[in-house]
Amino acid sequence: MPETTTTRSISEAAHELGLTAHTLRYYEREGLLLAPVDRESSDRRRYTDDDIAWLGFLRKVRSTAMPIATLRRYVELARAGDGTSAARLALLREHRETVLARRAELDDALGAIDIKIALYSERLS
Known part of the structure:
Protein backbone atom coordinates (compact mmCIF):
# COMPACT_ATOMS: atom_id res chain seq x y z
CA MET A 1 0.00 0.00 0.00
CA PRO A 2 1.51 3.39 -0.97
CA GLU A 3 2.40 5.81 1.79
CA THR A 4 0.29 8.96 1.81
CA THR A 5 1.82 12.32 2.57
CA THR A 6 -0.22 15.11 4.05
CA THR A 7 0.28 18.36 2.19
CA ARG A 8 -1.08 21.81 2.83
CA SER A 9 -1.92 24.76 0.65
CA ILE A 10 -0.04 27.98 1.22
CA SER A 11 -2.92 29.39 3.27
CA GLU A 12 -3.13 26.23 5.41
CA ALA A 13 0.65 26.21 5.94
CA ALA A 14 0.66 29.91 6.80
CA HIS A 15 -2.15 29.44 9.33
CA GLU A 16 -0.45 26.43 10.92
CA LEU A 17 2.85 28.28 11.23
CA GLY A 18 1.43 31.60 12.35
CA LEU A 19 2.93 33.31 9.31
CA THR A 20 1.45 34.99 6.28
CA ALA A 21 1.35 33.55 2.78
CA HIS A 22 3.44 36.56 1.77
CA THR A 23 6.15 35.51 4.26
CA LEU A 24 6.15 31.95 2.92
CA ARG A 25 6.56 33.21 -0.64
CA TYR A 26 9.32 35.56 0.54
CA TYR A 27 11.21 32.69 2.23
CA GLU A 28 10.92 30.71 -0.99
CA ARG A 29 12.19 33.63 -3.13
CA ARG A 46 1.79 22.21 -1.54
CA TYR A 47 3.75 22.10 1.72
CA THR A 48 4.77 18.73 3.17
CA ASP A 49 5.30 17.85 6.83
CA ASP A 50 9.05 18.28 6.27
CA ASP A 51 8.47 21.74 4.79
CA ILE A 52 6.34 22.68 7.81
CA ALA A 53 8.99 21.45 10.25
CA TRP A 54 11.72 23.43 8.45
CA LEU A 55 9.58 26.55 8.23
CA GLY A 56 8.80 26.23 11.94
CA PHE A 57 12.53 26.25 12.62
CA LEU A 58 12.98 29.29 10.37
CA ARG A 59 10.18 31.08 12.19
CA LYS A 60 11.83 30.48 15.56
CA VAL A 61 15.27 31.53 14.39
CA ARG A 62 13.90 34.65 12.69
CA SER A 63 12.11 35.56 15.94
CA THR A 64 15.59 35.88 17.46
CA ALA A 65 16.45 38.48 14.80
CA MET A 66 18.86 36.30 12.87
CA PRO A 67 19.62 38.26 9.71
CA ILE A 68 18.36 36.81 6.43
CA ALA A 69 21.93 36.66 5.11
CA THR A 70 23.01 34.53 8.08
CA LEU A 71 19.95 32.35 7.72
CA ARG A 72 20.67 31.95 4.01
CA ARG A 73 24.22 30.83 4.88
CA TYR A 74 22.83 28.28 7.34
CA VAL A 75 20.46 26.94 4.66
CA GLU A 76 23.32 26.65 2.16
CA LEU A 77 25.31 24.67 4.69
CA ALA A 78 22.32 22.44 5.51
CA ARG A 79 21.79 21.72 1.82
CA ALA A 80 25.45 20.76 1.48
CA GLY A 81 24.94 17.87 3.90
CA ASP A 82 26.40 16.37 7.04
CA GLY A 83 29.93 17.46 6.17
CA THR A 84 28.92 20.99 7.17
CA SER A 85 27.69 20.12 10.66
CA ALA A 86 30.66 21.82 12.35
CA ALA A 87 30.11 25.02 10.37
CA ARG A 88 26.39 25.00 11.18
CA LEU A 89 27.16 24.43 14.85
CA ALA A 90 29.58 27.36 14.85
CA LEU A 91 27.04 29.61 13.14
CA LEU A 92 24.33 28.69 15.65
CA ARG A 93 26.67 29.12 18.62
CA GLU A 94 27.67 32.56 17.40
CA HIS A 95 24.04 33.56 16.95
CA ARG A 96 23.22 32.17 20.40
CA GLU A 97 25.78 34.55 21.91
CA ARG A 123 2.57 57.31 44.22
CA LEU A 124 -0.93 56.20 43.26
CA SER A 125 -1.52 54.04 46.33
Missing part, protein backbone atom coordinates in the same frame (compact mmCIF):
# COMPACT_ATOMS: atom_id res chain seq x y z
CA GLU A 30 15.09 34.15 -0.73
CA GLY A 31 16.10 30.50 -1.09
CA LEU A 32 15.46 29.65 2.54
CA LEU A 33 13.75 26.32 1.94
CA LEU A 34 15.79 23.13 1.84
CA ALA A 35 14.09 21.94 -1.32
CA PRO A 36 11.66 23.43 -3.82
CA VAL A 37 8.06 23.37 -2.64
CA ASP A 38 5.92 20.77 -4.40
CA ARG A 39 3.35 22.16 -6.77
CA GLU A 40 0.04 20.86 -8.02
CA SER A 41 -0.64 20.67 -11.73
CA SER A 42 -2.31 24.08 -11.32
CA ASP A 43 1.07 25.40 -10.06
CA ARG A 44 -0.24 25.92 -6.53
CA ARG A 45 2.22 25.30 -3.74
CA THR A 98 24.14 37.43 20.05
CA VAL A 99 20.73 36.38 21.40
CA LEU A 100 22.06 36.11 24.94
CA ALA A 101 23.58 39.59 24.72
CA ARG A 102 20.28 40.98 23.42
CA ARG A 103 18.40 39.21 26.20
CA ALA A 104 20.71 40.83 28.77
CA GLU A 105 19.96 44.24 27.22
CA LEU A 106 16.24 43.54 27.37
CA ASP A 107 16.48 42.36 30.99
CA ASP A 108 18.25 45.61 31.86
CA ALA A 109 15.59 47.66 30.08
CA LEU A 110 12.84 45.65 31.78
CA GLY A 111 14.44 46.41 35.13
CA ALA A 112 14.22 50.14 34.38
CA ILE A 113 10.55 49.75 33.43
CA ASP A 114 9.86 47.80 36.63
CA ILE A 115 11.44 50.57 38.72
CA LYS A 116 9.16 53.16 37.09
CA ILE A 117 6.11 50.94 37.54
CA ALA A 118 6.95 50.53 41.24
CA LEU A 119 7.44 54.30 41.58
CA TYR A 120 4.09 55.15 39.95
CA SER A 121 2.29 52.39 41.82
CA GLU A 122 3.62 53.74 45.11
Whole structure:
Protein backbone atom coordinates (compact mmCIF):
# COMPACT_ATOMS: atom_id res chain seq x y z
CA MET A 1 0.00 0.00 0.00
CA PRO A 2 1.51 3.39 -0.97
CA GLU A 3 2.40 5.81 1.79
CA THR A 4 0.29 8.96 1.81
CA THR A 5 1.82 12.32 2.57
CA THR A 6 -0.22 15.11 4.05
CA THR A 7 0.28 18.36 2.19
CA ARG A 8 -1.08 21.81 2.83
CA SER A 9 -1.92 24.76 0.65
CA ILE A 10 -0.04 27.98 1.22
CA SER A 11 -2.92 29.39 3.27
CA GLU A 12 -3.13 26.23 5.41
CA ALA A 13 0.65 26.21 5.94
CA ALA A 14 0.66 29.91 6.80
CA HIS A 15 -2.15 29.44 9.33
CA GLU A 16 -0.45 26.43 10.92
CA LEU A 17 2.85 28.28 11.23
CA GLY A 18 1.43 31.60 12.35
CA LEU A 19 2.93 33.31 9.31
CA THR A 20 1.45 34.99 6.28
CA ALA A 21 1.35 33.55 2.78
CA HIS A 22 3.44 36.56 1.77
CA THR A 23 6.15 35.51 4.26
CA LEU A 24 6.15 31.95 2.92
CA ARG A 25 6.56 33.21 -0.64
CA TYR A 26 9.32 35.56 0.54
CA TYR A 27 11.21 32.69 2.23
CA GLU A 28 10.92 30.71 -0.99
CA ARG A 29 12.19 33.63 -3.13
CA GLU A 30 15.09 34.15 -0.73
CA GLY A 31 16.10 30.50 -1.09
CA LEU A 32 15.46 29.65 2.54
CA LEU A 33 13.75 26.32 1.94
CA LEU A 34 15.79 23.13 1.84
CA ALA A 35 14.09 21.94 -1.32
CA PRO A 36 11.66 23.43 -3.82
CA VAL A 37 8.06 23.37 -2.64
CA ASP A 38 5.92 20.77 -4.40
CA ARG A 39 3.35 22.16 -6.77
CA GLU A 40 0.04 20.86 -8.02
CA SER A 41 -0.64 20.67 -11.73
CA SER A 42 -2.31 24.08 -11.32
CA ASP A 43 1.07 25.40 -10.06
CA ARG A 44 -0.24 25.92 -6.53
CA ARG A 45 2.22 25.30 -3.74
CA ARG A 46 1.79 22.21 -1.54
CA TYR A 47 3.75 22.10 1.72
CA THR A 48 4.77 18.73 3.17
CA ASP A 49 5.30 17.85 6.83
CA ASP A 50 9.05 18.28 6.27
CA ASP A 51 8.47 21.74 4.79
CA ILE A 52 6.34 22.68 7.81
CA ALA A 53 8.99 21.45 10.25
CA TRP A 54 11.72 23.43 8.45
CA LEU A 55 9.58 26.55 8.23
CA GLY A 56 8.80 26.23 11.94
CA PHE A 57 12.53 26.25 12.62
CA LEU A 58 12.98 29.29 10.37
CA ARG A 59 10.18 31.08 12.19
CA LYS A 60 11.83 30.48 15.56
CA VAL A 61 15.27 31.53 14.39
CA ARG A 62 13.90 34.65 12.69
CA SER A 63 12.11 35.56 15.94
CA THR A 64 15.59 35.88 17.46
CA ALA A 65 16.45 38.48 14.80
CA MET A 66 18.86 36.30 12.87
CA PRO A 67 19.62 38.26 9.71
CA ILE A 68 18.36 36.81 6.43
CA ALA A 69 21.93 36.66 5.11
CA THR A 70 23.01 34.53 8.08
CA LEU A 71 19.95 32.35 7.72
CA ARG A 72 20.67 31.95 4.01
CA ARG A 73 24.22 30.83 4.88
CA TYR A 74 22.83 28.28 7.34
CA VAL A 75 20.46 26.94 4.66
CA GLU A 76 23.32 26.65 2.16
CA LEU A 77 25.31 24.67 4.69
CA ALA A 78 22.32 22.44 5.51
CA ARG A 79 21.79 21.72 1.82
CA ALA A 80 25.45 20.76 1.48
CA GLY A 81 24.94 17.87 3.90
CA ASP A 82 26.40 16.37 7.04
CA GLY A 83 29.93 17.46 6.17
CA THR A 84 28.92 20.99 7.17
CA SER A 85 27.69 20.12 10.66
CA ALA A 86 30.66 21.82 12.35
CA ALA A 87 30.11 25.02 10.37
CA ARG A 88 26.39 25.00 11.18
CA LEU A 89 27.16 24.43 14.85
CA ALA A 90 29.58 27.36 14.85
CA LEU A 91 27.04 29.61 13.14
CA LEU A 92 24.33 28.69 15.65
CA ARG A 93 26.67 29.12 18.62
CA GLU A 94 27.67 32.56 17.40
CA HIS A 95 24.04 33.56 16.95
CA ARG A 96 23.22 32.17 20.40
CA GLU A 97 25.78 34.55 21.91
CA THR A 98 24.14 37.43 20.05
CA VAL A 99 20.73 36.38 21.40
CA LEU A 100 22.06 36.11 24.94
CA ALA A 101 23.58 39.59 24.72
CA ARG A 102 20.28 40.98 23.42
CA ARG A 103 18.40 39.21 26.20
CA ALA A 104 20.71 40.83 28.77
CA GLU A 105 19.96 44.24 27.22
CA LEU A 106 16.24 43.54 27.37
CA ASP A 107 16.48 42.36 30.99
CA ASP A 108 18.25 45.61 31.86
CA ALA A 109 15.59 47.66 30.08
CA LEU A 110 12.84 45.65 31.78
CA GLY A 111 14.44 46.41 35.13
CA ALA A 112 14.22 50.14 34.38
CA ILE A 113 10.55 49.75 33.43
CA ASP A 114 9.86 47.80 36.63
CA ILE A 115 11.44 50.57 38.72
CA LYS A 116 9.16 53.16 37.09
CA ILE A 117 6.11 50.94 37.54
CA ALA A 118 6.95 50.53 41.24
CA LEU A 119 7.44 54.30 41.58
CA TYR A 120 4.09 55.15 39.95
CA SER A 121 2.29 52.39 41.82
CA GLU A 122 3.62 53.74 45.11
CA ARG A 123 2.57 57.31 44.22
CA LEU A 124 -0.93 56.20 43.26
CA SER A 125 -1.52 54.04 46.33
